[in-house]
Amino acid sequence: KQEVTQIPAALSVPEGENLVLNCSFTDSAIYNLQWFRQDPGKGLTSLLLIQSSQREQTSGRLNASLDKSSGRSTLYIAASQPGDSATYLCAVMNTGNQFYFGTGTSLTVIP
Amino acid sequence: NAGVTQTPKFRVLKTGQSMTLLCAQDMNHEYMYWYRQDPGMGLRLIHYSVGEGTTAKGEVPDGYNVSRLKKQNFLLGLESAAPSQTSVYFCASTPAGFQPQHFGDGTRLSIL
Numbered sequence: 001k002q003e004v005t006q007i008p009a010a011l012s013v014p015e016g017e018n019l020v021l022n023c024s025f026t027d028s029a030i031y032n033l034q035w036f037r038q039d040p041g042k043g044l045t046s047l048l049l050i051q052s053s054q055r056e057q058t059s060g061r062l063n064a065s066l067d068k069s070s071g072r073s074t075l076y077i078a079a080s081q082p083g084d085s086a087t088y089l090c091a092v093m094n095t096g097n098q099f100y101f102g103t104g105t106s107l108t109v110i111p
Numbered sequence: 112n113a114g115v116t117q118t119p120k121f122r123v124l125k126t127g128q129s130m131t132l133l134c135a136q137d138m139n140h141e142y143m144y145w146y147r148q149d150p151g152m153g154l155r156l157i158h159y160s161v162g163e164g165t166t167a168k169g170e171v172p173d174g175y176n177v178s179r180l181k182k183q184n185f186l187l188g189l190e191s192a193a194p195s196q197t198s199v200y201f202c203a204s205t206p207a208g209f210q211p212q213h214f215g216d217g218t219r220l221s222i223l
Contacts, residue, residue: 004153034211043115043214044154044203044212049211051209091154093209097161098159099212101146103151
């Protein structure tokens with residue numbers, strides 16, 4: 001069974017700092033990996049999706065990398081802003097159409 | 112655009128009661144999913160559908176049933192609610208498995 005771990009569980013940084021969120025998974029036979037953002041009381045918003053054949057994806061100040069062989073992904077956020085405060089989740093899709101989520105990293109950006 | 116709409120947003124049930132959660136999407140997506148989110152557990156897949164008339168079990172299917180009679184709707188049923196089913200339920204859809212999922216805002220369900 002696929003296990004997805006996110007470290008740290010919580011992170012607090014001053015505004016303007018660059019930061020890295022980590023995601024690891026136990027089974028490297030994945031189809032893709034997605035990073036999501038969840039605001040309190042809301043659903044999830046997809047940020048970036050990396051196919052298993054890709055190494056990274058970029059969107060604005062966000063960059064996600066994937067090292068399938070080592071079972072790791074990172075989400076890099078540049079020049080953090082208070083509006084980036086949210087919980088960030090990663091999810092991997094196995095070849096059987098099933099998604100497995102990590103428990104998330106709660107990010108607070110202090111003005 | 113409505114996207115993914117979940118009904119109801121909140122509900123309180125007594126143990127043993129039944130209910131159905133409705134998920135509706137207006138994006139003509141083939142794939143639909145039901146998840147539950149519990150503190151410290153992350154999201155876990157309950158059931159999913161890869162097209163109208165199809166359903167499949169996810170990671171935690173026991174105690175739930177689903178139906179996908181119309182492409183735009185995916186129903187999640189609890190036949191006899193138990194306190195362990197207290198959770199936040201999320202529905203998601205995607206055009207295909209290799210494309211991003213779109214989530215609803217969730218249904219907060221409490222079972223007393």
